Amino acid sequence: xxxxxxxxxxxxxxxxxxxxxxxxxxxxxxxxxxxxxxxxxxxxxxxxxxxxxxxxxxxxxxxxxxxxxxxxxxxxxxxxxxxxxxxxxxxxxxxxxxxxxxxxxxxxxxxxxxxxxxxxxxxxxxxxxxxxxxxxxxxxxxxxxxxxxxxxxxxxxxxxxxxxxxxxxxxxxxxxxxxxxxxxxxxxxxxxxxxxxxxxxxxxxxxxxxxxxxxxxxxxxxxxxxxxxxxxxxxxxxxxxxxxxxxxxxxxxxxxxxxxxxxxxxxxxxxxxxxxxxxxxxxxxxxxxxxxxxxxxxxxxxxxxxxxxxxxxxxxxxxxxxxxxxxxxxxxxxxxxxxxxxxxxxxxxxxxxxxxxxxxxxxxxxxxxxxxxxxxxxxxxxxxxxxxxxxxxxxxxxxxxxxxxxxxxxxxxxxxxxxxxxxxxxxxxxxxxxxxxxxxxxxxxxxxxxxxxxxxxxxxxxxxxxxxxxxxxxxxxxxxxxxxxxxxxxxxxxxxxxxxxxx
Amino acid sequence: xxxxxxxxxxxxxxxxxxxxxxxxxxxxxxxxxxxxxxxxxxxxxxxxxxxxxxxxxxxxxxxxxxxxxxxxxxxxxxxxxxxxxxxxxxxxxxxxxxxxxxxxxxxxxxxxxxxxxxxxxxxxxxxxxxxxxxxxxxxxxxxxxxxxxxxxxxxxxxxxxxxxxxxxxxxxxxxxxxxxxxxxxxxxxxxxxxxxxxxxxxxxxxxxxxxxxxxxxxxxxxxxxxxxxxxxxxxxxxxxxxxxxxxxxxxxxxxxxxxxxxxxxxxxxxxxxxxxxxxxxxxxxxxxxxxxxxxxxxxxxxxx
Numbered sequence: 135x136x137x138x139x140x141x142x143x144x145x146x147x148x149x150x151x152x153x154x155x156x157x158x159x160x161x162x163x164x165x166x167x168x169x170x171x172x173x174x175x176x177x178x179x180x181x182x183x184x185x186x187x188x189x190x191x192x193x194x195x196x197x198x199x200x201x202x203x204x205x206x207x208x209x210x211x212x213x214x215x216x217x218x219x220x221x222x223x224x225x226x227x228x229x230x231x232x233x234x235x236x237x238x239x240x241x242x243x244x245x246x247x248x249x250x251x252x253x254x255x256x257x258x259x260x261x262x263x264x265x266x267x268x269x270x271x272x273x274x275x276x277x278x279x280x281x282x283x284x285x286x287x288x289x290x291x292x293x294x295x296x297x298x299x300x301x302x303x304x305x306x307x308x309x310x311x312x313x314x315x316x317x318x319x320x321x322x323x324x325x326x327x328x329x330x331x332x333x334x335x336x337x338x339x340x341x342x343x344x345x346x347x348x349x350x351x352x353x354x355x356x357x358x359x360x361x362x363x364x365x366x367x368x369x370x371x372x373x374x375x376x377x378x379x380x381x382x383x384x385x386x387x388x389x390x391x392x393x394x395x396x397x398x399x400x401x402x403x404x405x406x407x408x409x410x411x412x413x414x415x416x417x418x419x420x421x422x423x424x425x426x427x428x429x430x431x432x433x434x435x436x437x438x439x440x441x442x443x444x445x446x447x448x449x450x451x452x453x454x455x456x457x458x459x460x461x462x463x464x465x466x467x468x469x470x471x472x473x474x475x476x477x478x479x480x481x482x483x484x485x486x487x488x489x490x491x492x493x494x495x496x497x498x499x500x501x502x503x504x505x506x507x508x509x510x511x512x513x514x515x516x517x518x519x520x521x522x523x524x525x526x527x528x529x530x531x532x533x534x535x536x537x538x539x540x541x542x543x544x545x546x547x548x549x550x551x552x553x554x555x556x557x558x559x560x561x562x563x564x565x566x567x568x569x570x571x572x573x574x575x576x577x578x579x580x581x582x583x584x585x586x587x588x589x590x591x592x593x594x595x596x597x598x599x600x601x602x603x604x605x606x607x608x609x610x611x612x613x614x615x616x617x618x619x620x621x622x623x624x625x626x627x628x629x630x631x632x633x634x635x636x637x
Numbered sequence: 638x639x640x641x642x643x644x645x646x647x648x649x650x651x652x653x654x655x656x657x658x659x660x661x662x663x664x665x666x667x668x669x670x671x672x673x674x675x676x677x678x679x680x681x682x683x684x685x686x687x688x689x690x691x692x693x694x695x696x697x698x699x700x701x702x703x704x705x706x707x708x709x710x711x712x713x714x715x716x717x718x719x720x721x722x723x724x725x726x727x728x729x730x731x732x733x734x735x736x737x738x739x740x741x742x743x744x745x746x747x748x749x750x751x752x753x754x755x756x757x758x759x760x761x762x763x764x765x766x767x768x769x770x771x772x773x774x775x776x777x778x779x780x781x782x783x784x785x786x787x788x789x790x791x792x793x794x795x796x797x798x799x800x801x802x803x804x805x806x807x808x809x810x811x812x813x814x815x816x817x818x819x820x821x822x823x824x825x826x827x828x829x830x831x832x833x834x835x836x837x838x839x840x841x842x843x844x845x846x847x848x849x850x851x852x853x854x855x856x857x858x859x860x861x862x863x864x865x866x867x868x869x870x871x872x873x874x875x876x877x878x879x880x881x882x883x884x885x886x887x888x889x890x891x892x893x894x895x896x897x898x899x900x901x902x903x904x905x906x907x908x909x910x911x912x913x914x915x916x917x918x919x920x921x922x923x924x925x926x927x928x929x930x931x932x933x934x935x936x937x938x939x940x941x
Contacts, residue, residue: 211822226820228813230937239810240821244803 141166147196171344179353189213219295229275265318337366391419394590400450418590425605433614442473470558478548485537490518525550642901652778653893661885662788663843664867667836674832675812675938679735682864683742684840690750692845693855697758709845710838717837721830792882812936875934
C-alpha cells in the first residue's frame with residue numbers, strides 16, 4: 135500500500151535569468167515512496183526547477199516544503215542534510231579515484247584520518263543490501279557509463295538519501311540496463327525506502343516505472359496526474375502543446391549504389407596504447423545508412439575520432455570515393471566527408487565563439503564568407519540567420535556564444551552546419567543523445583533526407599531503437615570488432631542483446 | 638689513484654644531490670600540494686627568492702637562523718595567499734597571476750634585500766656525518782643540513798596527508814573535479830587558498846635554505862630559476878610527493894656533477910655541466926610527454 139503523504143512540495147516557484155522567465159509559478163507535489171516523472175522538452179525548466187530544490191539556485195518567489203514544513207534550501211549541503219540527493223546527467227564521480235574513494239569521500243561525517251581498509255570493509259557489508267554490486271577498488275575512469283550511473287545511484291543510497299532526483303537517468307544506458315536500473319529504483323520505492331523524482335524524455339519509462347507525472351512547457355506548469363490517467367498521446371500533446379512533429383520522410387531506394395566509404399583493416403589504439411579497434415572492415419554505399427550498435431566503450435569513440443581526424447590509426451586505410459582519405463581540410467572538402475561527433479560542444483564547436491562563427495567554422499575562409507582574406511561578417515550573419523530559422527535553433531541570436539545554448543540546440547547548430555551543405559559521406563555518433571523527442575524527430579528526418587539525396591551515412595548509436603529505426607542495415611560492435619551484421623527487418627533482439635553483451 | 642677519485646666523485650655527487658636538491662624538495666612539494674588542489678602557482682620562484690631574502694634578513698637581525706626559517710615560511714604564506722585570492726575571481730588565470738607574482742616578489746626581495754647583501758648572517762647548522770674520513774671532499778659531502786631531513790620527512794607526510802586524511806582528500810577532490818567538490822559541499826576556494834598558502838610556505842623555506850646554508854649568502858642571482866624548474870619536476874614526479882623527493886635529489890645530483898668533477902681536478906666542460914639540471918629539465922619534459930593524451934596522475938581540473 136502506498137502512503138499518500140507529500141514528502142516534498144514546491145509551491146509557486148518562479149525564477150528569472152536576465153530577461154528569460156525560466157520558471158513561472160511552478161508547483162509540484164512529490165508523494166512519499168513514489169516515482170514521480172518530470173516531463174518536458176529542452177528548455178522547459180525541468181533542470182532549473184530541480185536545481186532550485188537542490189539548493190543550486192534560489193527561487194525568486196515561491197516556497198519549498200519538506201515534510202509539510204517550509205525549508206529554505208540555500209545550498210546543496212542543506213539539501214543533502216534534508217535527505218535530498220541527485221544523480222546528475224554529467225556525472226560528478228571523480229574518474230581518477232576508486233569507487234570506494236568516491237563513495238566514502240562524499241560522506242558528511244568523514245573522520246579526520248581515514249582508515250581505508252576499514253572503510254572498504256564497512257562498505258562491502260553495506261553493499262550486500264544494495265541493488266547493484268561493484269568491485270570497490272576499481273577506478274571510476276575504467277567503468278562503463280552504465281556502471282557509473284549505478285555507482286552514482288548506490289552512492290546516494292549509501293548516503294541515506296530519502297528523496298532521489300534523477301536527471302535523465304537512462305539516456306546513457308542500453309535498454310536492458312535502463313530497465314534494470316529503473317526496475318530496482320521502483321522496487322526501492324515500493325519497499326518504502328526511497329522517493330524518486332525523475333527527469334525524463336521517454337514516455338515508455340514514464341508509463342512503465344512512474345506513479346505520477348508532471349509536465350512543464352517553456353517554464354509553465356502544464357499539468358500533473360497519476361500515470362494511470364494518462365497515455366503517451368496525452369503526454370505528447372501536453373509537452374509540445376499542439377506543435378507538429380517532423381514527419382519522417384519516405385525511404386527512397388537508389389538504383390545505383392556505389393561504395394562511398396570504405397574502411398579497410400583499421401586498427402586503432404586508445405590513449406593507453408591498447409588496441410580498441412581491431413582489423414575493422416566496413417563499407418557504406420551511396421544512399422544508405424549503416425548503423426553500428428553497441429554498448430559505449432567498445433571502440434565507437436575512437437572510430438569516430440579517427441574518421442574526424444582527431445586520432446591517428448595504428449594501421450589500415452580509409453577510402454572515400456575509392457581514394458585514400460586523410461582528414462585534412464582539402465580532402466574533407468573534396469570528398470564532402472563530414473562528421474557529427476558526440477558531445478558536439480566539445481568535439482565540433484568552439485564554445486566561446488558565436489553561433490554564427492560556429493556555423494561557418496569549416497569554410498569561413500571561403501567565398502562568400504571571406505573576400506581578399508578578410509571575413510565578411512554580414513554574409514556570415516545572414517547564413518547563420520537562415521540556418522537558425524530553418525533548423526529551429528533556440529538562441530537569442532547569431533552572436534550568442536554557442537556554449538550558452540542548451541544541448542539540443544548545440545546539436546541542431548552542428549547538424550545544420552553539416553547537413554546544409556552538399557554532403558556525400560557523413561559519420562554521425564549518438565546524434566540524439568539527451569534530446570527531447572521533438573528535436574529527435576527533427577534530426578532523424580534531416581538524416582533520412584540526406585540519405586535520400588544520396589549521402590553515405592555511418593550512424594553509431596548506443597540507442598538500439600535509433601539504430602533499428604534509422605539504418606538500412608547495421609552491425610553490432612563489441613570489443614572493437616564488428617561481431618554481427620543484420621538488417622532492422624531481420625533483427626532478432628535476443629541475438630543482438632547477446633552480441634552487444636560480448637557473448 | 639684513479640679508483641679513489643672515482644669514489645670521491647660519486648660521494649661528492651651524492652652529497653651534492655642532498656645539498657643542492659634540498660630546496661627543490663621544498664619547492665616541488667609546495668607546488669605538488671598546490672597543483673593537487675587544482676591550481677598552478679608559477680610564482681613559487683618569487684616565493685623562493687623572497688624566502689631567501691627574508692630568511693637571511695631575519696637571521697641577521699635576530700641572530701637566530703631558525704627564526705629566519707620561520708619568517709621565510711611566513712613570507713611564502715603571504716605570497717601564497719595573495720596568489721589564491723587573486724585566482725578566486727572568475728576569468729583570472731592562475732598561470733598569469735603566478736608569473737606576475739614571481740616578478741613582483743623577486744623585485745620586492747631585491748629592493749628590500751639591498752642592505753643585506755654585504756653583512757653576514759648566522760647560518761643554519763648542519764650535521765657532520767663525514768668526520769670518520771680524512772678526505773675533505775668526503776667530509777664536505779657528508780655535511781648534511783637539518784632542513785634536508787625536514788624535507789625528506791615532509792614527502793611521506795604529504796603522501797599520507799593526501800591519501801589518508803579528510804583534509805588531504807578534500808584537496809584531491811577539489812583538484813580532480815570542481816563539480817564533484819561542489820556536490821560534496823567542499824568549499825573549493827578555501828581549500829585552494831589553504832593549499833596554495835601551505836605550498837607557498839614550503840617554497841619560502843626552500844628559499845631560506847639557499848641564503849642560510851648553501852650557497853649561504855643573500856644575493857640577487859641566488860635562485861637562478863630553481864622555483865620554475867620545480868614546476869617541471871612536479872610533472873616529472875607525476876604529482877606524487879615521494880617521487881618529488883626522488884626527482885629533487887636527481888636534479889641536485891645533476892647540479893652537483895660539475896663541482897664534483899672539478900674537485901678531483903677535472904675542469905673539462907665545467908660550465909657545460911653546470912647547465913646539467915636545465916638540460917635534464919628539457920630532456921625529462923620531452924621523454925615524459927605523451928602526444929596521445931594526458932599524463933597519468935595529472936589532477937583532473939587541468940584536463941578540462
